[in-house]
Amino acid sequence: xxxxxxxxxxxxxxxxxxxxxxxxxxxxxxxxxxxxxxxxxxxxxxxxxxxxxxxxxxxxxxxxxxxxxxxxxxxxxxxxx
Amino acid sequence: xxxxxxxxxxxxxxxxxxxxxxxxxxxxxxxxxxxxxxxxxxxxxxxxxxxxxxxxxxxxxxxxxxxxxxxxxxxxxxxxxxxxxxxxxxxxxxxxxxxxxxxxxxxxxxxxxxxxxxxxxxxxxxxxxxxxxxxxxxxxxxxxxxxxxxxxxxxxxxxxxxxxxxxxxxxxxxxxxxxxxxxxxxxxxxxxxxxxxxxxxxxxxxxxxxxxxxxxxxxxxxxxxxxxxxxxxxxxxxxxxxxxxxxxxxxxxxxxxxxxxxxxxxxxxxxxxxxxxxxxxxxxxxxxxxxxxxxxxxxxxxxxxxxxxxxxxxxxxxxxxxxxxxxxxxxxxxxxxxxxxxxxxxxxxxxxxxxxxxxxxxxxxxxxxxxxxxxxxxxxxxxxxxxxxxxxxxxxxxxxxxxxxxxxxxxxxxxxxxxxxxxxxxxxxxxxxxxxxxxxxxxxxxxxxxxxxxxxxxxxxxxxxxxxxxxxxxxxxxxxxxxxxxxxxxxxxxxxxxxxxxxxxxxxxxxxxxxxxxxxxxxxxxxxxxxxxxxxxxxxxxxxxxxxxxxxxxxxxxxxxxxxxxxxxxxxxxxxx
Numbered sequence: 001x002x003x004x005x006x007x008x009x010x011x012x013x014x015x016x017x018x019x020x021x022x023x024x025x026x027x028x029x030x031x032x033x034x035x036x037x038x039x040x041x042x043x044x045x046x047x048x049x050x051x052x053x054x055x056x057x058x059x060x061x062x063x064x065x066x067x068x069x070x071x072x073x074x075x076x077x078x079x080x081x
Numbered sequence: 082x083x084x085x086x087x088x089x090x091x092x093x094x095x096x097x098x099x100x101x102x103x104x105x106x107x108x109x110x111x112x113x114x115x116x117x118x119x120x121x122x123x124x125x126x127x128x129x130x131x132x133x134x135x136x137x138x139x140x141x142x143x144x145x146x147x148x149x150x151x152x153x154x155x156x157x158x159x160x161x162x163x164x165x166x167x168x169x170x171x172x173x174x175x176x177x178x179x180x181x182x183x184x185x186x187x188x189x190x191x192x193x194x195x196x197x198x199x200x201x202x203x204x205x206x207x208x209x210x211x212x213x214x215x216x217x218x219x220x221x222x223x224x225x226x227x228x229x230x231x232x233x234x235x236x237x238x239x240x241x242x243x244x245x246x247x248x249x250x251x252x253x254x255x256x257x258x259x260x261x262x263x264x265x266x267x268x269x270x271x272x273x274x275x276x277x278x279x280x281x282x283x284x285x286x287x288x289x290x291x292x293x294x295x296x297x298x299x300x301x302x303x304x305x306x307x308x309x310x311x312x313x314x315x316x317x318x319x320x321x322x323x324x325x326x327x328x329x330x331x332x333x334x335x336x337x338x339x340x341x342x343x344x345x346x347x348x349x350x351x352x353x354x355x356x357x358x359x360x361x362x363x364x365x366x367x368x369x370x371x372x373x374x375x376x377x378x379x380x381x382x383x384x385x386x387x388x389x390x391x392x393x394x395x396x397x398x399x400x401x402x403x404x405x406x407x408x409x410x411x412x413x414x415x416x417x418x419x420x421x422x423x424x425x426x427x428x429x430x431x432x433x434x435x436x437x438x439x440x441x442x443x444x445x446x447x448x449x450x451x452x453x454x455x456x457x458x459x460x461x462x463x464x465x466x467x468x469x470x471x472x473x474x475x476x477x478x479x480x481x482x483x484x485x486x487x488x489x490x491x492x493x494x495x496x497x498x499x500x501x502x503x504x505x506x507x508x509x510x511x512x513x514x515x516x517x518x519x520x521x522x523x524x525x526x527x528x529x530x531x532x533x534x535x536x537x538x539x540x541x542x543x544x545x546x547x548x549x550x551x552x553x554x555x556x557x558x559x560x561x562x563x564x565x566x567x568x569x570x571x572x573x574x575x576x577x578x579x580x581x582x583x584x585x586x587x588x589x590x591x592x593x594x595x596x597x598x599x600x601x602x603x604x605x606x607x608x609x610x611x612x613x614x615x616x617x618x619x620x621x622x623x624x625x626x627x628x629x630x631x632x633x634x635x636x637x638x639x640x641x642x643x644x645x646x647x648x649x650x651x652x653x654x655x656x657x658x
Contacts, residue, residue, distance in 0.1 A: 021149065023453065026093060026180040027160055029153035031203040033146065034356070037349050038210050045224075057220045061213050068209045071202060079453070080199055081182055 005055065008062050009046045012039060015066055018073045024081045032076070035069055084427040088583050089129050091152075093139040094179040094447065098152065101587070102126060103424070108416060109590060112159055113174055118412055119155045120384045122147045136576060138446045140547050151384075156180060158387045162408075165391060166401045211360045214353070225350050260314075260321050268307055268315040272298065276319055284320055359385045369394040371407065383412050418615055421591045425618040428584050432622070435580040444571030446549035452488075461555070465489050476514050478521035484558040486522075487535075487543075488551060493526035495541030529554070532566035592619055 016039040021032040042065055045058050075081045086103035100110040100119060105126050110119040121129075125148045129137055142148040163171035175181055182199065218224040275281075275298050284291040295313055302312035359381060362368075366377045374393045378386045390396050396407055416424075450457055468482040487493050498519045505515045526543040529535045534550045535543040545551040553569045560568070 022143070025182045026153055027156045027175070028182070028200070028203055030150045030157060031153075031207050033150045033153070034207055035210060037353060038214065041225075041350060041353060054221050057217060061217045064213050065210055068206050068213070072206050075199060075202065079182070081203065 005046055005059060008059055008066075009043060011066055012043050012046070012062055015039060015069050015073065016043065018076065019069060020076060023076050023079065028081045032072070032081070035072065039065065039069070085424055085431065085584070086587055087135065088586075089132075089135045089137060091129070091137045091139050091142070092445075093152070093156075096174070096178050096180060098139075098155075100129070101590075102130060105130075109413075110155075112155065113171055115159070115171070116408075116413060117155050117159055118383050118387060119151060120382065121151050125151075134441045134443045134576075135578075136441075136443045138444075138571075140446050140448065140549060143547065154384065158384075158391075161391055162387075165397065166404060168401070208360070211357055214357055215361070218357075225354050260318055262311075262314055264311045264315040264318065265307065267305075268302060268312055269319070271302065271305075272312070272315040272319040275301070275316070276323070281320070282323070284316065355381070355385070359388055363389055363392055368392055371395050371411070374411070383414070386412060416591075418612065422615040422618055425588065425591060425615070425622055428588060429618060429622045432581070432584055435584065439578045439580065440575055441578055443574055443576055445574050446547060446571040448548045448552050450552065452548075452551065452555075461485070461489060464558075472518075476511070478518050480521075480525060481558050483522050483525045484529075484554055487526070487529070488555045488558075491551075492535065492545060493522060493543040495523065498522055528562050529565070532562050533569050534565060588619075588622060 016036055019032050019036045019039065021029045021036065024032050042058065042062050046055070046062065072081070086101040086108045089100050089102060091098040091100070096113060098110060098112050098117075098119070101108045105123060107119060107121060107126065110117050112119075125142070125145055128142065128145065128148075139152070159171070160175055162168075163175070214224075279294060281294060284294060295316060298316050299309040299312045302315075303309045362377050362381070367373050368377060368389060371393065374390060374396070378389050381389070390408075390411065396404060399407060452458070452461070465482075465485050468479065468485050472479040472482040483493075490497065502515050502519050506512050523541070526535055530537055530543060533546060534554050536546050538544050545554075549571065550569055553565060557565050557568050
C-alpha cells in the first residue's frame with residue numbers, strides 16, 4: 001500500500017468510527033448505519049484490491065466518500081441528527 | 082409450531098411497536114396505531130421472543146444492528162408517509178416523542194419538510210454515496226463480487242480441490258491456528274526442500290507470485306496423493322519456522338487488526354447491492370402509474386417497496402383514503418386462508434380458558450442522563466481524577482477506581498489494559514503493583530459480567546450490556562456487586578395484560594374487510610371450500626365472544642344486588658321522612 005492509500009484508509013477508518021449511530025436519534029440511525037457499511041466496504045477494498053487501475057478508481061471513490069460524510073460527522077458531534 | 086400469533090410490545094421510549102409473531106415470522110406490526118412493515122432477521126425475532134413478559138425494552142436491542150437498522154428505517158418511512166399525507170396527528174406525535182433529534186425538536190416539522198434541513202442532509206449523503214458506488218461498479222467490472230470474493234474467501238468444498246489445482250490457489254486462507262496443526266512428516270520434508278529449491282523467504286496470500294508458488298506446491302502434493310490444503314499449511318509452517326518469531330507475531334497482529342477493522346460480511350455487501358438496486362429503480366425507472374410500480378417492484382421486498390411507492394406519481398396524487406387502500410393492497414400481504422382458518426380454530430378452543438387480566442412485572446431500563454453532555458463528562462472526569470489519586474497513593478487495587486475507569490473508557494479491555502501496563506512501567510511504576518491492578522481489573526470485569534452489567538463481546542473484551550447498565554455502574558461505583566446487580570435489574574413496573582382482548586384483536590385482524598378483499602382473484606374466483614371452513618370457525622368464535630360479554634347476561638347475583646340496593650334506598654328515604 002503506498003503512502004496516499006495508507007493515509008486515505010486512515011482517514012476513512014476514523015470517519016467510519018465517527019459515524020456513530022448510538023449518538024443519533026432513532027429516525028436517523030438507519031442512514032448513519034448505511035453510511036458506515038458503505039465506508040467499511042470501501043475500506044476493505046483499499047486493503048484487498050491490488051490492481052493499479054482499480055485501486056486508483058477506488059481511492060477516488062474514497063476521497064469523494066470522505067468529503068460527503070464530513071458534514072454528517074459534524075452534525076453528529078453537535079447532536080443535531 | 083405455534084398455533085396462535087403472539088403479540089410482543091417493544092417499548093421505544095414512549096412509543097411502543099406492536100408485533101405479532103407466529104412460527105418465528107412477523108405476521109403484522111403496528112407503530113403509532115398504524116400498520117407498518119418491519120422486517121427482522123430470525124436471530125432478532127428469537128431475541129424478542131426470549132422475553133417472557135412479551136414486553137421488550139428497545140434500549141436492550143439497540144446493540145443488535147439488524148433491529149436498529151430495520152426499526153429506524155420503519156420509523157423513517159412512517160414519517161415520510163405522514164409528510165406525504167400531511168398527517169398532522171402522526172407528525173405531532175413524532176415531534177413529541179424522543180425518536181427525533183432532541184436539539185431540533187422545536188422546528189422539527191419545518192425541518193423535515195425542508196430539503197436543506199438536517200434530514201435532507203442525511204438523505205443527500207446517502208444518495209451521493211449510492212452514486213459513488215454506482216460509478217465504482219461501472220468503472221470496475223463486478224465491483225461487489227470482487228470485494229466479496231476477497232473478503233469471504235472461505236473454505237471451499239473438498240470436491241473442488243481438483244478445480245482449485247487447475248485455477249489459482251483457492252485453498253482456505255491461513256489462520257494463526259493452522260500454524261499449530263499437525264501435518265504429515267512427508268509434507269514437512271517436501272515443503273522444506275521446496276522452499277530451499279525456490280529460495281522463498283516469505284509468502285503473501287495476496288501476491289500472485291506467492292499464489293503461484295503455493296499452487297505449484299499444492300499440485301506437487303496432490304500428485305503424490307497428499308492433501309492439497311495441508312500442503313498449503315505445511316508450506317506456511319516451514320516459512321514460520323524460518324522466520325524469526327517476533328516478525329511473525331507483528332505480522333499476525335497486523336492481520337488481526339485489519340480483520341477487526343473490516344468486519345464486512347457477505348450480508349452487508351448483499352444488503353448494499355439490494356439497496357443500490359432500489360436506488361436505481363427509484364432514480365431511473367418510470368414510476369408513474371400503479372401498474373408501473375407493480376412492474377418495477379416485482380422482485381424487491383415489501384420494505385424496499387415503500388421507498389419506491391413514496392415516489393409513485395399516482396400514489397402521491399391519491400387522496401389519503403385511497404393511499405391507505407393502495408398501501409393495503411400493495412404492501413401488506415395477508416396470510417393464506419387455510420392458515421387463518423386453522424389459527425381461528427385454535428383461538429376458539431383457547432378462548433374459554435383464558436383469564437381476563439394478568440398482572441406482570443417488567444423492568445424498565447430507560448436511561449436518565451446523557452454521558453455525552455458536557456456537565457456529565459466533566460463530573461465523570463473529576464471523579465475519575467480524584468479516585469486515580471487515591472489509587473496511586475494507596476498503591477493498591479482500588480475497586481471504585483476500576484469501576485469509574487470502566488465507565489470512562491466504556492468497558493474493560495485486556496488489550497487496552499496491557500497497553501496501559503507497558504506505559505505505566507515505562508513511567509516508573511512498580512511492575513508488581515501494576516500487574517496486580519490489571520489482574521484485579523479483569524477479575525472485577527468478570528464479576529460485573531455475572532451481575533449483568535457487562536457482556537464479553539470477545540475474549541477479554543468487556544462491554545456494557547446497554548446504556549442503562551453503564552448508568553447503573555456510574556451511580557453505584559462504591560456499592561457491592563450484589564447491590565449493583567440489584568440496581569441493574571431496572572426499575573420495576575407493573576403492567577396488565579388482557580389475553581382475551583389480545584385474542585379478540587387477532588380475530589378482528591384476521592377477519593377484516595381488507596383481509597377478505599384479498600381472497601378474490603383477478604378473475605373473480607374464490608376458494609369456496611376454504612372460505613366455508615373459515616366462515617364456520619368465525620361464526621363459532623363470534624358466538625363465543627358474545628357469550629363472554631358479561632353485560633349481555635343478567636345473573637341471579639345481579640338481581641339480588643339490585644334488590645338490596647332498592648331496599649337500602651327505600652330505608653334511607655324513610656329515615657329522612
